[in-house]
Amino acid sequence: MTERIDGHTILIGLMAYPIRHSMSPKMHNNAFAKLGLNYAYLVFDIDGQQIGDGIKALRTLDMRGSNISMPNKQKVIPFLDELDESARLTNSVNTIVNNDGVLKGYTTDGIGFMKSLEDEGLDITGQRMVLTGAGGAGTPIVIQAALDGVSHIAIFNRKGDAQWQQAEHNVEIINNETEATAELFDLADTDKFKEEIGKCDIYCDSTSVGMNPLEDETLVSDPSWFHKDMIVVDTVYAPSETKLMKVAKQAGVAHVLNGLGMMLEQGAAAFKLWTGKEMPVDYIHDILFKDSDEK
Secondary structure, eight states: OTTTOSTTOEEEEEEESSOTTOSHHHHHHHHHHHHTOOEEEEEEEOOTTTHHHHHHHHHHTTOSEEEEOTTOTTTTGGGOSEEOHHHHHHTOOSEEEEETTEEEEEOOHHHHHHHHHHHTTOOOTTOEEEEEOOSTTHHHHHHHHHHTTOOEEEEEEOTTSTTHHHHHHHHHHHHHHSSSEEEEEETTOHHHHHHHHHTOSEEEEOSSTTSTTOTTOOSOOOGGGOOTTSEEEEOOOSSSSOHHHHHHHHTTOSEEEOSHHHHHHHHHHHHHHHHSSOOOHHHHHHHHHHHHHHO
């Protein structure tokens, strides 16, 4: 690492709070080193009140760009010059690229989700999807899935919670600006939840259920809700096997995935935006999975 850093090193950041736990520095810095690129990736504890100053620093330091995570994915938008289509539709940014002082915002989370399925040889074009949650992961996932050709999406969220309004917005965007159709249901409607899962091709949980401190919880605890020919994805990647995944495997579901592939592929998409190079995904995949298995 130190051999690569000199007076010409290009800086990329990650602005979020809290963020010191992130796997992104390991992912990107190993990729830079593997390709011999003179870049460095650092994390910065920057919350929603500080994000404007963070973006000003990005401009002043002539950083190549930055990843953005919670709680800044929406709060950063007023400080940018341009948005790509996915960022505009989701009203969310997780990647900034600095092109000669013009800052453009992207969201690669949805791209990462779809690419992670492709990596497993899975194609959900024309299929039915059920998704729980409408937050920083769920919103780009459903928008990108709709843009990429999923036929119908049933979104489930707790009615009245902080994400319900965003879920309503997601349904409106999908129905008005894509070829897909979408519906929103209250997660408390257990009968409807079970019915929609039973007739879908892919179920994705984009909530934090299953992650510390909720490792022993799952929104679907009955294996009979699932069928063998479907895909079940939990966007949580630590632990590497969540309670939901265990239930799906008990049901004999053909394809059960965690969120590590999505995390890797969203990073790869951002890496290419910054460097113009393909991330050595297989190499980084082995590094990240090794860490995941040790947890």
